[in-house]
Amino acid sequence: RLLTPNIEMAVSRTMDDIEGAYSLVIMTHTKLIAARDPNGFRPLCIGELPDGSGWAFASESCALDAVGAKFVRDVKPGEIVIADHNGLRSIEDHCGTAPHTMCVFEYIYFARPDSIIEGTCVHEARLQAGRFLAQEHPVEADVVIGAPDSGLDAALGYAQESGIPYGIGFIKNKYVGRTFIQGSQAQRESSVRIKLNAISSTVKGKRVVLVDDSIVRGTTSARTIRLLREAGAAEVHYRISAPPFAHPCYFGTDIPDEKDLIATGHTVEEINKLVGSDTLGYLSIEHVQQLAIHSKCGFCTGCFTGKYPVAPPTETMDIVYDKPLSQSNSNKKL
Numbered sequence: 001r002l003l004t005p006n007i008e009m010a011v012s013r014t015m016d017d018i019e020g021a022y023s024l025v026i027m028t029h030t031k032l033i034a035a036r037d038p039n040g041f042r043p044l045c046i047g048e049l050p051d052g053s054g055w056a057f058a059s060e061s062c063a064l065d066a067v068g069a070k071f072v073r074d075v076k077p078g079e080i081v082i083a084d085h086n087g088l089r090s091i092e093d094h095c096g097t098a099p100h101t102m103c104v105f106e107y108i109y110f111a112r113p114d115s116i117i118e119g120t121c122v123h124e125a126r127l128q129a130g131r132f133l134a135q136e137h138p139v140e141a142d143v144v145i146g147a148p149d150s151g152l153d154a155a156l157g158y159a160q161e162s163g164i165p166y167g168i169g170f171i172k173n174k175y176v177g178r179t180f181i182q183g184s185q186a187q188r189e190s191s192v193r194i195k196l197n198a199i200s201s202t203v204k205g206k207r208v209v210l211v212d213d214s215i216v217r218g219t220t221s222a223r224t225i226r227l228l229r230e231a232g233a234a235e236v237h238y239r240i241s242a243p244p245f246a247h248p249c250y251f252g253t254d255i256p257d258e259k260d261l262i263a264t265g266h267t268v269e270e271i272n273k274l275v276g277s278d279t280l281g282y283l284s285i286e287h288v289q290q291l292a293i294h295s296k297c298g299f300c301t302g303c304f305t306g307k308y309p310v311a312p313p314t315e316t317m318d319i320v321y322d323k324p325l326s327q328s329n330s331n332k333k334l
């Protein structure tokens, strides 16, 4: 057993042993410690409390705004930041030991639009995704609508680029959770049914461009398109502000098995038929890597390409968690 002089050194030694995605904030009775993995998969930022009264760490800058803290900067990939009575200091031993490959899905879906991550406002990145989509997949239509909530910004970008008017096509029930992370198929289908309602005055008799952030299993997409047709839409042109989601994520995103992903084993034309749209267009990999217009980092695009910045685990997580702690690799130096 190797003792460390303080908790930040223990965090640093633990980071020697861990691969993959993590953004941590650890509190002791005298310190607040933030650590971000060397690839910087997940965001983490530093804020200063009003009147210099202290420090705050958050995954997204919108959380700093909520407590009146001023955004200072992102925690660097691999950096350990310690806030204590002496102020703020860093350990950078792990910085630069891996390429910076932030999860591009943070910009597409996870993060709140009012957050700024790696210098780019998430709302601006989603607008840009919509502009690129309009360039890649133009169509003659009467109105552009977004699937709530994460498709709304991209829909606005599509409308701006194409010149087709933007409309509000759906009202969302705010009290139902995200469907793709709900357990059973029955649960997902019933929550889709009560989650959205179409606004017929926006879509009736119109050629509609529906912009969404992703198609996972296809359940939600098929239901959403059916809602539009039931509300009288003449045509539904489905545009996705990300490439086809065809591979699993090993870095913290709880997505289904590959066999349950609609883009695995189906062509775009087949998916178009399965979800019931008139046409379907996805954003290209080239453009998804350019949508964070002010960010200088690289991106993980593993769930689209199957190429991961860190090698996927060779054993399932069940097996790892079933091991007694004494057999765990991460225990050996502590």
Ligand code: SF4
Pocket (backbone or CB within 6 Å): 041, 102, 103, 104, 105, 106, 248, 249, 250, 251, 252, 253, 300, 301, 302, 303, 304
């Ligand atoms: S595999 Fe996809 S969801 Fe997972 S970290 Fe990479 S880009 Fe993000």
